[in-house]
Amino acid sequence: AQKITQTQPGMFVQEKEAVTLDCTYDTSDQSYGLFWYKQPSSGEMIFLIYQGSYDEQNATEGRYSLNFQKARKSANLVISASQLGDSAMYFCAMRPSGSARQLTFGSGTQLTVLP
Amino acid sequence: GAGVSQSPSNKVTEKGKDVELRCDPISGHTALYWYRQSLGQGLEFLIYFQGNSAPDKSGLPSDRFSAERTGGSVSTLTIQRTQQEDSAVYLCASRLPVGGAQYFGPGTRLTVT
Numbered sequence: 001a002q003k004i005t006q007t008q009p010g011m012f013v014q015e016k017e018a019v020t021l022d023c024t025y026d027t028s029d030q031s032y033g034l035f036w037y038k039q040p041s042s043g044e045m046i047f048l049i050y051q052g053s054y055d056e057q058n059a060t061e062g063r064y065s066l067n068f069q070k071a072r073k074s075a076n077l078v079i080s081a082s083q084l085g086d087s088a089m090y091f092c093a094m095r096p097s098g099s100a101r102q103l104t105f106g107s108g109t110q111l112t113v114l115p
Numbered sequence: 116g117a118g119v120s121q122s123p124s125n126k127v128t129e130k131g132k133d134v135e136l137r138c139d140p141i142s143g144h145t146a147l148y149w150y151r152q153s154l155g156q157g158l159e160f161l162i163y164f165q166g167n168s169a170p171d172k173s174g175l176p177s178d179r180f181s182a183e184r185t186g187g188s189v190s191t192l193t194i195q196r197t198q199q200e201d202s203a204v205y206l207c208a209s210r211l212p213v214g215g216a217q218y219f220g221p222g223t224r225l226t227v228t
Contacts, residue, residue, distance in 0.1 A: 035216055043204060045158075045219035091157060102148055102160040102174070103217060 002027045004092050004106035011111050013082045020067070021077040021109045023092030031097035034075040036066065039108070040088040048090075051075060052097060082113045117141065119220035121207050127226045128197055136192045136223045140209030147190050148208045148217060149182060158206065164190065166212070197227045 003026040013019035025034065036048045051059045051066045059066040067076040075094075079086055089110050093103040120139045128134050140147050149161040160174040164184045175181070179197075184190040194201055204224050208217035 037219075042221075043224075044221045045206060045208070047216040047218060050216055093158075102150075102163050102171070103158070104160075105157040107157045 002029070002032075002094055002096075002104040004094055004104055006092055006106035006109050008109045009107075011109055012114055013079075013111065014114050015084060016081055018078060018080045019082055019111065021079070021090050021092075021111065023075045023077065023106060025073050025075060025092070025094050027073075027094065027096075029096040033095050033097050034066070034068070035093045035095070035103065036064070036075075036077045037091045037093060038086075038088045039091065045091070049077070054097075079111075084113050084115060087111060087113045119207055119209050119218055121205075121220040121223050123223060124221065125224045125226075127228060130199060130227055131196055133193065133195045134197055134225065136194075136205050136207075136225070138190045138192070138207030138209075138220060140188065140190070140207070141218060143211065144209035144218075145187065145212045146210040146217075147184060148210070149190070149192050150206045150208065151203045152206060152222070153203045161192070161205075194225075197225075199227050201225060202227045 005024045032053045034051045038046045049061045049064045051068045058068050063080045065078045089108045091108045092106040095103050122137045145166045148163040150158040152158050162172050162182045164170045179195045182192045204222045206222045208219045210217045
């Protein structure tokens with residue numbers, strides 16, 4: 001079984017500053033993938049970034065980077081230079097690698113960017 | 116190209132009625148997933164289809180829920196004898212056969228009165 005824990009129900013950040021959203025996970029799988037999604041108030045789930053458990057480097061995608069610490073089973077999302085449009089709910093998710101199985105999601109973090 | 120589409124975007128129904136929710140995945144995506152998201156909650160897996168394999172129905176909450184996928188493309192999620200606790204946003208996602216992220220549709224907001 002897989003479990004994702006997001007301990008920050010809500011976070012605030014000043015525009016143009018960086019923010020880290022926490023995600024820890026638990027799994028018995030040797031190989032797995034970690035994902036972050038953004039859900040704005042419109043409701044659509046937007047894929048942001050992916051990290052494979054055997055990837056040696058942390059994933060980056062524009063202003064998003066994933067701080068992957070395998071020994072600690074954490075996969076924190078870092079958003080640099082926050083923008084007002086970054087205000088949304090953010091979900092961490094995981095899935096065993098090489099499978100089509102469903103994603104297991106955390107409970108999410110509501111990020112608010114302040115002007 | 117076109118993303119995942121879902122219809123209707125909103126559905127209000129009376130308790131006890133049946134509803135059908137439709138999902139049209141991204142062309143070429145053989146894996147299709149249904150999730151449910153209750154207000155302020157994370158996503159709950161319902162069912163997934165992978166190519167011609169038997170679907171994984173392990174997340175369906177009761178036998179009132181069923182889904183089918185015709186021709187390996189469009190999928191319909193059916194909820195029979197709806198209950199108020201079925202009120203939620205139902206999200207569909209699709210994925211390429213090998214690797215990659217799931218891409219979500221805009222969801223159907225179901226309200227059972």
